[in-house]
Amino acid sequence: MSDKRVRLALIGCGGITRAHLNGYRRIKEKEPDKFDLVACCDTVRENAEQFATDIEAMQGMKPRVYTDVEELLKHEQLDGADITTPHHIHHTAAIACLEAGVNVMIEKPIGVTVKATKAIIAAAQKSGKFAATAEQIRRGPMQRTAHWLFNENKLIGEPRLFFAQHASWSRPHQPTPWHWRVEKHFGGGGMVMDSGAHFCDTIRYLFGDVDTVYARVEQLEKRQIKKDDAIIPDSREDTWVATLNFKSGLIGLWSYSTSLPGHHFTHVVYYGTQGALVDSGDVFHGPFAGAYLRLPNGRTRRLTELHDEFLETLSEEQKRRLFPHGFTEQFTLECYDFLDAIQNDRPPEVSAEDGLKAKAIAEAIYESAYLNQVVSVQDVIDGKVENYQRDVNERWGL
Ligand SMILES: NC(=O)c1ccc[n+]([C@@H]2O[C@H](COP(=O)([O-])OP(=O)(O)OC[C@H]3O[C@@H](n4cnc5c(N)ncnc54)[C@H](O)[C@@H]3O)[C@@H](O)[C@H]2O)c1
Structure with a gap:
C-alpha cells in the first residue's frame, strides 16, 4: 500500500455530507495517516464553516473554507474531491475538478441526466483521473x-x-x-x-x-x-x-x-x-x-x-x-474505497460508467413512459432516446 496521505475536499456540505463525514471519522480512527480533509466548499458559507469546525475537532487541523469550486481549485492541491451537491451541480463541479487533475467521487445519481454523466466520463478519460459514483448500498x-x-x-x-x-x-x-x-x-x-x-x-x-x-x-x-x-x-x-x-x-x-x-x-x-x-x-x-x-x-x-x-x-x-478494518457501515466502506483507490492508483469499485449504466435504467423508465413504448437501456446510454431528459439538458446547455 502507498503511504501517500490523501488531500481531500468536500464539495457540498449538506444533509448527506454528514453521513460521509461520519464515514471519514471512522476511517480516521483506524488509519489516521490515510487522509486529511483540507477544504470544505459550499455556496452557503455557514454550511462549509460548520463542517470545517466539526472536522477540526476530528483531525486537529481546520480545513479551509470556500464558497466557489473554481476558487477551491485555484488555491488547493487536491488528490480527491467528494461531491455531495444538488444533482444539477454534479457535472459542473466534477468536470472542474477532473480538469484540475483531481479524482472525484460523486453522489448518486451521478449526472443530472445521461448526457451530464457522459460529460463527466469524458472529462475523466481526458484527465487520466477517475470519477467514482458514491453508491453505498x-x-x-x-x-x-x-x-x-x-x-x-x-x-x-x-x-x-x-x-x-x-x-x-x-x-x-x-x-x-x-x-x-x-x-x-x-x-x-x-x-x-x-x-x-x-x-x-x-x-x-x-x-x-x-x-x-x-x-x-x-x-x-x-x-x-x-x-x-x-x-x-x-x-x-x-x-x-x-x-x-x-x-x-x-x-x-x-x-x-x-x-x-x-x-x-x-x-x-x-x-x-x-x-x-x-x-x-x-x-x-x-x-x-x-x-x-x-x-x-x-x-x-x-x-x-x-x-x-x-x-x-x-x-x-x-x-x-x-470489509476493511471490519467496517460494515455502508458510507464508511464507500469513503474507504474512494481514499484507497486514490492511494493505490487503482479504479474505484463503482465507476462513473457503473453509475451511468444504473442511471440509464432509471432514465429508460422515464423515457418509456414518455413514449409509451418499450425502450432499450443501451439506446438511452447512446443518446438515441432523450425525450424526457431533453428540457433538463437544454436548461444546463448539455
Ligand atoms: N447516498 C444516499 O443515501 C443519499 C441520501 C441523500 C442524498 N444523497 C445525494 O446527495 C446529494 C446531496 O443531497 P443532500 O440531500 O445532501 O442535499 P442538501 O440540499 O442537503 O445539500 C446540498 C449542499 O450542496 C450545497 N451546494 C449547492 N450548490 C453548490 C455548489 N455550486 N457548490 C458547492 N456546494 C453547493 C448546498 O448549499 C447544500 O449545503 C444528492 O446527489 C443526493 O441525491 C444521497
Missing part, C-alpha cells in the same frame, strides 16, 4: 451476501423473476416547500432516479444489465410546490410500474406509489429456480437484515445466517477488500 453485508447467493452459492438456483412493490397513501394537503430536489431541472426527476438510483445499482450488481424497459410513470394525486409566493405544479411522479427485462432473461417488476388509499404494503421477493429470497423494508435500499430464504421443502433460512457462511468462503484478502 451494494457495500452492505446483506447486499454482499445476496450477491454471493445469486452468483456463487446458488442455494435458490438461477434468478428467474422479482417483485419490488410498494403501495401507500400520502394525500398532499399542502404544497411542498421549494427545494432543489422538487424541480425537475435541478433534481432531474423524482424518486425513480433519486432513491431509485440505489435500487438500479443494486439490481445491476446482483443480476447484471437490464436490456429493455416498459413503464408507466404517473402523478395520480395533483401535487404542487410553493416557490417564493407562487404555487407551481410539481412535475414529479408519485407512482410507477416498470417491467425490467434483463440481458440474462430475468424479469423484474418494480412498482411504487404513494397515492393508493386503503391497503398499504411493501412486497419484495426475488425468485430463483429453486426458491425465493423474501425481503423486508423498502423498495430502494434492500436486501435488509430481516430478509430470509424460502425453499420448496418449506425450509427457511435467514439472510444473516447465510452471511456467516459467506464470510467463511472469503480469503483474508477478500475480507480486507470488502
Whole structure:
C-alpha cells in the first residue's frame, strides 16, 4: 500500500455530507495517516464553516473554507474531491475538478441526466483521473451476501423473476416547500432516479444489465410546490410500474406509489429456480437484515445466517477488500474505497460508467413512459432516446 496521505475536499456540505463525514471519522480512527480533509466548499458559507469546525475537532487541523469550486481549485492541491451537491451541480463541479487533475467521487445519481454523466466520463478519460459514483448500498453485508447467493452459492438456483412493490397513501394537503430536489431541472426527476438510483445499482450488481424497459410513470394525486409566493405544479411522479427485462432473461417488476388509499404494503421477493429470497423494508435500499430464504421443502433460512457462511468462503484478502478494518457501515466502506483507490492508483469499485449504466435504467423508465413504448437501456446510454431528459439538458446547455 502507498503511504501517500490523501488531500481531500468536500464539495457540498449538506444533509448527506454528514453521513460521509461520519464515514471519514471512522476511517480516521483506524488509519489516521490515510487522509486529511483540507477544504470544505459550499455556496452557503455557514454550511462549509460548520463542517470545517466539526472536522477540526476530528483531525486537529481546520480545513479551509470556500464558497466557489473554481476558487477551491485555484488555491488547493487536491488528490480527491467528494461531491455531495444538488444533482444539477454534479457535472459542473466534477468536470472542474477532473480538469484540475483531481479524482472525484460523486453522489448518486451521478449526472443530472445521461448526457451530464457522459460529460463527466469524458472529462475523466481526458484527465487520466477517475470519477467514482458514491453508491453505498451494494457495500452492505446483506447486499454482499445476496450477491454471493445469486452468483456463487446458488442455494435458490438461477434468478428467474422479482417483485419490488410498494403501495401507500400520502394525500398532499399542502404544497411542498421549494427545494432543489422538487424541480425537475435541478433534481432531474423524482424518486425513480433519486432513491431509485440505489435500487438500479443494486439490481445491476446482483443480476447484471437490464436490456429493455416498459413503464408507466404517473402523478395520480395533483401535487404542487410553493416557490417564493407562487404555487407551481410539481412535475414529479408519485407512482410507477416498470417491467425490467434483463440481458440474462430475468424479469423484474418494480412498482411504487404513494397515492393508493386503503391497503398499504411493501412486497419484495426475488425468485430463483429453486426458491425465493423474501425481503423486508423498502423498495430502494434492500436486501435488509430481516430478509430470509424460502425453499420448496418449506425450509427457511435467514439472510444473516447465510452471511456467516459467506464470510467463511472469503480469503483474508477478500475480507480486507470488502470489509476493511471490519467496517460494515455502508458510507464508511464507500469513503474507504474512494481514499484507497486514490492511494493505490487503482479504479474505484463503482465507476462513473457503473453509475451511468444504473442511471440509464432509471432514465429508460422515464423515457418509456414518455413514449409509451418499450425502450432499450443501451439506446438511452447512446443518446438515441432523450425525450424526457431533453428540457433538463437544454436548461444546463448539455
Ligand atoms: N447516498 C444516499 O443515501 C443519499 C441520501 C441523500 C442524498 N444523497 C445525494 O446527495 C446529494 C446531496 O443531497 P443532500 O440531500 O445532501 O442535499 P442538501 O440540499 O442537503 O445539500 C446540498 C449542499 O450542496 C450545497 N451546494 C449547492 N450548490 C453548490 C455548489 N455550486 N457548490 C458547492 N456546494 C453547493 C448546498 O448549499 C447544500 O449545503 C444528492 O446527489 C443526493 O441525491 C444521497
